[in-house]
Amino acid sequence: MANIKSAKKRILVNQAKALQNQMVKSQLKTIIKKFNAAVDAGDKTAASELYRLAVKKVDQAVAHGILHKNNAAHKKSEFTKKFNAMA
Numbered sequence: 552m553a554n555i556k557s558a559k560k561r562i563l564v565n566q567a568k569a570l571q572n573q574m575v576k577s578q579l580k581t582i583i584k585k586f587n588a589a590v591d592a593g594d595k596t597a598a599s600e601l602y603r604l605a606v607k608k609v610d611q612a613v614a615h616g617i618l619h620k621n622n623a624a625h626k627k628s629e630f631t632k633k634f635n636a637m638a
Contacts, residue, residue, distance in 0.1 A: 582604050
C-alpha cells in the first residue's frame, strides 16, 4: 500500500478509470453480440440500427483510448462485410 498522499490518490483515480474503461468495453461487446445475433436472424431493420450503434461504440472506444484505431478499423470492416452479406 502506498504511503505518499499523491500515490494514494493515483491508486483511487486508476481504479475509477479502470471501471469506466470496463464499462465502455462491456457496452461495446454487448452491442456487437446484438448486431451478430440480428445478422444471424436475418433481421435487416434491427441489424441496420445495431450496425450504426456498433460503429459508433467502436469509434467512442477509440476516442477514449480503449481500442487502437487499426483494431477499430478491422472491427468496422468486419461489421460492414457481415451487414452487406445479408442483402
